[in-house]
Amino acid sequence: MDTTNNFSPLTSPLSPAGRRAEPWREELRKSKKNKERADIPRVHMNELDPEYRSHNNEEVNLGLTAEQAMQEAQRCLDCPNPACMNGCPVSINIPTFIKYIETGRFLEAAKVLKETSALPAVCGRVCPQEKQCEAQCIHLKMKKEPVAIGHLERFVADYERESGQMSVPEIAPSNGIKIAVVGSGPAGLSFAGDMVKLGYDVTVFEALHEIGGVLKYGIPEFRLPNEIVDVEIDILRKMGVKFINNCIVGKTIRYEDLHEEGFKGIFVASGAGLPNFMNIPGENLVGVMSSNEYLTRVNLMDAANPESDTPVLIGKKVAVIGGGNTAMDSVRTARRLGAERSMIVYRRSEEEMPARLEEVKHAKEEGIEFLTLHNPVEYIGDERGRVKQMRLQKMTLGEPDASGRRRPVAIEGAIETIEVDEVIVSVGVSPNPLIPSTFQGLEVSKWGTIVVDEATMCSTLRDVYAGGDIVRGGATVILAMGDGRKAAAAMNKAFT
Numbered sequence: 001m002d003t004t005n006n007f008s009p010l011t012s013p014l015s016p017a018g019r020r021a022e023p024w025r026e027e028l029r030k031s032k033k034n035k036e037r038a039d040i041p042r043v044h045m046n047e048l049d050p051e052y053r054s055h056n057n058e059e060v061n062l063g064l065t066a067e068q069a070m071q072e073a074q075r076c077l078d079c080p081n082p083a084c085m086n087g088c089p090v091s092i093n094i095p096t097f098i099k100y101i102e103t104g105r106f107l108e109a110a111k112v113l114k115e116t117s118a119l120p121a122v123c124g125r126v127c128p129q130e131k132q133c134e135a136q137c138i139h140l141k142m143k144k145e146p147v148a149i150g151h152l153e154r155f156v157a158d159y160e161r162e163s164g165q166m167s168v169p170e171i172a173p174s175n176g177i178k179i180a181v182v183g184s185g186p187a188g189l190s191f192a193g194d195m196v197k198l199g200y201d202v203t204v205f206e207a208l209h210e211i212g213g214v215l216k217y218g219i220p221e222f223r224l225p226n227e228i229v230d231v232e233i234d235i236l237r238k239m240g241v242k243f244i245n246n247c248i249v250g251k252t253i254r255y256e257d258l259h260e261e262g263f264k265g266i267f268v269a270s271g272a273g274l275p276n277f278m279n280i281p282g283e284n285l286v287g288v289m290s291s292n293e294y295l296t297r298v299n300l301m302d303a304a305n306p307e308s309d310t311p312v313l314i315g316k317k318v319a320v321i322g323g324g325n326t327a328m329d330s331v332r333t334a335r336r337l338g339a340e341r342s343m344i345v346y347r348r349s350e351e352e353m354p355a356r357l358e359e360v361k362h363a364k365e366e367g368i369e370f371l372t373l374h375n376p377v378e379y380i381g382d383e384r385g386r387v388k389q390m391r392l393q394k395m396t397l398g399e400p401d402a403s404g405r406r407r408p409v410a411i412e413g414a415i416e417t418i419e420v421d422e423v424i425v426s427v428g429v430s431p432n433p434l435i436p437s438t439f440q441g442l443e444v445s446k447w448g449t450i451v452v453d454e455a456t457m458c459s460t461l462r463d464v465y466a467g468g469d470i471v472r473g474g475a476t477v478i479l480a481m482g483d484g485r486k487a488a489a490a491m492n493k494a495f496t
Contacts, residue, residue: 025078028099034077042145043072050365054335057221060362061125061154066106069155073102075139075147083136084149089482090116090123090190094133098152107167110160113153114169118193119186119232119481121161122215124154125224127478128356161231168238172199177495180205180263182249182435185213186477187468188269189233190484192241198492203242203263205253207270210300211243214271214469215477217296220329222336223359250438265463265491268439268450269484272429272469278321282379283425287313287387291320291330291426304337312337315422319343319390321376322426323353328363330424335366339422342368347375347395347408373397375408377415379423390420431470439464449473456490457483465491 046062047053053060064072076098084094093112100109113120129150137146160166177200181188184206196202210216212229237243247253249270258266275290277283294312297303303312318339320331323346335342344363346353349372353360364370373395380389394414397406436444443451443460450459450466457465467483469475 024103025099028102029078032074037075037077038139038142038144040071040075042075042148043068043151045148045151047362050362050367053222054332054366057336059225060222063158064151064155066104066155066159069101069106069152070104072148072152073098076102077138079138083138084133084147087133087136089132089478090485092116092133092153094149097156098147098149101152101156106156106159107163107165109156111167113156114167116485117481118190118236118484119215119229119477120153121157121228122186122224122232123478123481124150124152124157125228126219127153128476130357132478166231166235168235169193169197171197171239174201175199175495177201177265178203178261178263179265179267179491180249180258181267181269183207183213183269183271183468183470184211184233184243184245185215185269185271185468185480187271187480187484188213188267189236190481191267191269191465191467191488192484193236193239194485194488195492196236196239196241198488200492202240203244205247205249206243206245207248208300209245211245213269217300218292218326218329220295220299220333222332223329248434250434255439265465265495267484267487267491268435268459268464268466268470269468269480270432270435270470272431272449272472272474274430274432274448275425276428276430277425278376278427280377280379282381282387282390285379285381285387286385287315287421288379288423288425289313291322291326291424292429294330294424295326295333298333298337313422315339315420317341317420318422318424319345319371319376319418319420320424320426321345322428323348323355323372324426325355325359327424327426328355328359330426331368332363332366334422334424335368343371343418344368345371345374345376345390345392347373348405349373349397352397352405371418373408374416375410376423379420380417387420387423389417390423391415391417429469429474431473435470447473455486457487458490458494 078095082095097109097112133149134146139146179200179202181192181204184204192202215229275292297312302308314337318334320327331342374392376390377393378391379387382388394411395408398409401407431448441461450470452459452466457467465487467487468480
């Protein structure tokens with residue numbers, strides 16, 4: 001099998017126009033009928049054994065083999081009007097990269113991904129493809145499983161990295177215009193990648209000591225290894241993006257300072273790192289903390305190590321409050337740190353959980369308990385002020401609320417008490433108010449998010465654009481990246 005990059009620029013143009021008319025593409029379509037392609041079963045990715053993986057931080061998903069990837073790529077029908085692309089916030093040319101995989105031209109597939117995505121190996125792992133591109137796949141109309149687009153994206157990115165032939169996207173000549181990016185999470189990295197390609201002088205300012213934002217502090221190694229994030233960031237460095245860590249914009253350096261240093265445009269992607277709590281009795285007890293604090297300390301500060309300067313509490317009976325991906329990350333982390341009983345406590349039913357189905361599946365396989373239709377109303381402490389119990393209100397589901405999910409309703413008198421020694425609260429986040437409060441003239445919503453024009457991501461300050469959680473108040477990696485791309489296109493248009 002030939003897996004080398006053996007297309008010349010003449011036979012393999014990377015611009016979307018004319019791709020479907022390429023001779024090799026036409027021959028591929030004729031090689032197998034659509035019914036034959038549709039009848040190929042979807043590939044299933046291999047995973048580590050649940051008992052083994054629940055005691056370490058090794059990545060759970062093992063990826064596809066080349067043979068699996070090529071077989072799965074055959075399922076793509078190469079639609080004339082690919083609906084899957086409508087579901088991709090960063091506009092990856094999905095049929096083209098998949099057809100390259102089908103023919104074994106994996107490095108060409110990687111180039112297609114990098115045209116629009118700054119983080120293909122990351123997105124292949126944590127993007128909710130089942131709600132984005134795969135949700136639009138034509139196979140669903142035929143009552144079949146969608147093409148495993150996410151698995152294929154991960155395969156291509158991993159193949160390129162492991163081959164030692166990492167390509168760097170083409171960069172336009174420098175235009176001398178300095179652009180500042182606040183925050184090195186997915187929105188900031190996506191914006192930086194697009195702007196540096198266009199010839200801008202881009203500097204990313206990160207408040208923490210590690211570059212990567214939520215990709216580093218919020219997502220555990222068993223789901224997204226730091227090494228993967230570092231490789232993606234290194235490509236951006238090679239493209240010319242500069243990174244400055246331990247720098248808090250709004251405190252270490254002010255809005256006015258950025259202007260004095262010659263920055264002509266600013267993209268704010270500072271995220272939403274302020275944790276929400278439920279304001280119930282006992283939340284100030286020792287052993288009750290936010291998922292933000294818990295994951296940041298474990299992922300970035302080596303807090304699981306008892307020799308650490310700031311060790312985290314290692315609970316034996318751990319309850320995580322919430323039903324999103326962050327809650328799943330927290331409860332699965334607690335299991336790996338030695339919890340004998342790890343519980344998800346969620347006020348709605350499992351069907352209403354916002355977490356990815358894959359994360360719920362993995363958690364159950366690892367022995368996590370799910371106490372659905374339960375809501376904490378009080379935490380009870382011991383004589384030393386440490387949490388020892390929680391009181392749970394049993395719930396039922398009523399009519400749908402504004403979110404479209406059925407509203408949880410308390411069952412009068414149905415209260416139970418459960419023993420716990422650690423509680424991790426994962427009920428949402430709010431934007432840190434530092435940027436909104438220090439950039440004078442910036443319009444802020446009642447939720448503390450920066451108000452922007454949805455078409456351009458431009459704020460009420462004409463040189464300030466924003467995207468990701470600081471605008472959305474909490475969203476997915478891929479939606480944040482989409483914001484970064486949209487802001488880059490709009491800012492470039494404003495400068496040209």
